[in-house]
Amino acid sequence: MQDEWSPLASLDVTGSLRLDGNSDYASRLSPKMAVRYAPFDRVSFHASVGSGYKAPAFRQLYLNFTNPQAGYSVFGTTEAQRGLQQFEEQGQIDTFFRDPSTLGEPLAPETSWAFNAGFTASLWGDATLRLDAYHNEVDNLIDAEAVARKTNGQSVFTYVNRNEIYTRGVEARLTLRPTSALRVQLGYDYQEAKDRQVLDELEAGDVYRRENGRDVQVSPDDYAGLPGRPAHTGTVQLRHMALPFGLTANVQGTLRGRAGYADRNGNGIVDVDREYVEARTRWDVTVSKTLLDDYTLRLGGENLFDYTNPRRVPSIPGRTWFAELQAQF
Template sequence: MRNVCWMLVMSGWAIAALCASSAYAQSVSNAPPDTSRADTTAWGTPVELERVVVTATRSQKRLGQVPVPTSVIDAGEIEARGVRRLSDLLAEQPGIQLNYDHGAGVQVQGFDADYTLILIDGEPVIGRTAGTLNLDRITVADVEQVEVVRGPSSSLYGSEALAGVVNVITKEPSAPLEGTVQAQYGTHNTSDASIRVAGTRGDWRGKAFMSRYASDGYNLTSSATPTTPSFTNYVARSTLGYALSTNTDLEVRGRLAREDQSRITQVQGNDTQRFDSIGEQTDWSLAPNLTHTLRPGTTLELSAVASGYRTETRLVGQSDGTRRSGSRFNQQYRKGEAQLQTALGDAHLATVGAGYIRESVDADRVTGRRTGGFVFVQDEWTPTDWLDLVPSARLDAHSDYATRISPKLAALVRPMDGLHVRASVGSGYKAPAFRQLYLNFTNAEVGYSVFGAEEVRAGIDSLEANNEIAAFLQDPSTLGGAMDAERSVAYNVGVRVDLPAALTLDANLYHNEVRDLIDTQPVARKTNGQQIFTYFNRGRVFTQGLEAELTWQPRPALDAAISYTYLNAKDRDVLDQLEDGRIFRRTDAGRDVAVPVSDYAGLRGRSPHRVTVRFTARAESAGFTASVRGRYRSRYGFSDVNGNGIVDTDAEYAPGHAMLDLTLTQTLVDDVALQVGANNLTDYTNAQYTPEFSGRTWFVGMRATL
């Protein structure tokens, strides 16, 4: 509660300051009131652009015409906020929650991070750890806009898009020669510097981008092992395009990223020993794309992508340099795809595509390979001026699970000016991950073992041959074999309405039903007392809730928004057991009592309530921009303390928290701007529940356009 009050007080001061600057902005601006969206090309310089998105339907479409919940964060917003990593940008986005498990992962509509597909320029980013793709890896310094599609998108994008899609779209060359240099320095010796050079000449165009991101890390405890290690991250991206003819264009995109981490690790034993924990990570991709216009309104696009992700960790003794342990992980991804898009008269835009995917993992714990093909089709049909219908479907045939068809139907109704009603129903799916199929891991220190569904029988046979199994908890003959993909059916109903006083309300209700949920379960007990786990299809869960945002933009130089998200995510099997009185907890008096349904917190790591606020003001003639953003997350289930398998007591929750960020930007001349800001002004920290927050941090930055 103290943090909430602190946030409200700080918000009051910040909003008062911003109101003063907005009043000044209005006094110096001659532009008439305009409720359209104001984008910026440089810090504090608004220009009017119509937002166009491509992710929701795989075709260029104005945001107001998209029939599924979609939001856009443009370059102007990114620059005004001063954020440099995708994780920081999405943390402030309505309807999205970040969870920090093996990195910063995005939670959409109550689904874990491995249910949302992350794209850069339309191509998937690989390299997940325990299902999480760490968004700290992705810089937004060279980004034109980020498109977020909420709700199942498997009908167009396949397995990993059950919860939604985040597409990071980088900037294209727009002048004969252009360049940008950015630098930012802050608390914990954190630095982020980048340079971008781009240009066009005749039929050629190209760009090169490089960034360096580093930090000393920090420690929230008295332990010798820091909470967050020091690291250095390098990213290089390039694009080369050539117009082969007036109808044919070839483009090749490349990306290379490297990160090194290091920290001191203290191992307790007969003698306390200190080790250097060293981690290396490499991420690369190469994506050629050929676009050919067959005739007006008909385009054929051929694309391919090859990408790899490799990590290596090792523990080296500080005293003698001996290597205590280490691990390696190598993932390779290949995809080829063809897409044909054609206008059929004035009312239809048809999209048809097909492709082939090959994935492989070679690691200490997981080894496997799978292949598959896919076909998708979509029709964007406008039968009348006030109605859009978008049916779509995709067929996936993979080597590791059954063929899957994912249909979806979306509709957008415009009954009157200023009112848009959208609705969709669709099926999504989540294929078993490599670890769920091929994991073969035994913890050397604790002694438990985890086997994927394809490895469990061989793993158990090996342990049994060595007399390491004390008892079976399940008939071993029933273990292993093929797994089914998780299946979902999702419903979304939303409305966007223009209100008086330059207000706009955008609200969305959603409900997702998931079957064949993949979960872990102990199947045997070892002679050392530890258990053997494997993966099963089981369980039925649902997520449902409300996403609502109210925006206010009386002038291009001033905008504000407040959003509220409600989430209810629970396991139906657990609800059935609670209603039957089959789940108990022990009271302080030592009695076992049935847990009431009302005490069940639902799926862990999901806050039922979330609020975000933002306020941006620009004094155009003075070159000044101020941005304040706040967010509040209510408490959420964290752990099972009493051992009954669910979160049902106060001691099992992580506390809620509030955070406030402030960024001020001053343009010195047309091409140079300075920036200063503070994140987490509430100074919230909690080493147990949220070690990813180091407390209040400050930064200064500079941007120069060449």
């Protein structure tokens, strides 16, 4: 259910209520409230608070997949132990990042509370700045985790619940229109994503790592947070709609800071350099042309500078080219 009302000309309020019913899990009622206040023509403020719910998806429970080209494997929780045992018997496992006997626990549904506040401002002409700050509290976060490395250098992934997680950060977007045909968007994201249980153990001095033959206490500052989530991400998007022959070009660049990959020293967290994926950039380009009003032809390339890291980022195959014809009926 959702309702929207405007008690003032400059104030919009939206309230909603969602009910999730699932035959395998308890029902969940999730409320949300959002407010938008525009005291001036070129400036508006917004804020929201809401609860979320997500039951485990089919793939997170039952998937049994090996990419035939890249060579990595992904198992749902019900398949993880059996799949890893089969790989080990076939001599396909080089290293376990996690004891297989600890896998296979039934996944619990994910619940959360999200808080967001920010503003949008028209700076000059058609330039627009949007800034958001957010904080999320998540119980039983459903997350993918690398649990083993195969002899081909690729990883085996499965899904786990992470108990008490918070994510917080800021997002900034600046949109410019230097000309009527050119649109430029610059973005920057900063994020922290950490497990409160791990932080408590670090604060208590209960986490160690082995260095040069001796145990070293790990400090909270060494903790990278959840794997796969870089602290810094930047984006660049350009769209030009007045090229010769009626062509439209899109260029997108993503600058992704280094992010945790997997525990390699046995203390259960990412805390040393060799457990990270390096910072990287990716550039994609697409050129499109509308034909006879109902057809669109697209040509483009992805990952133009051919970044690859087969062991730790198997989802990026390298530079690729494509052609696509879309028909609208």
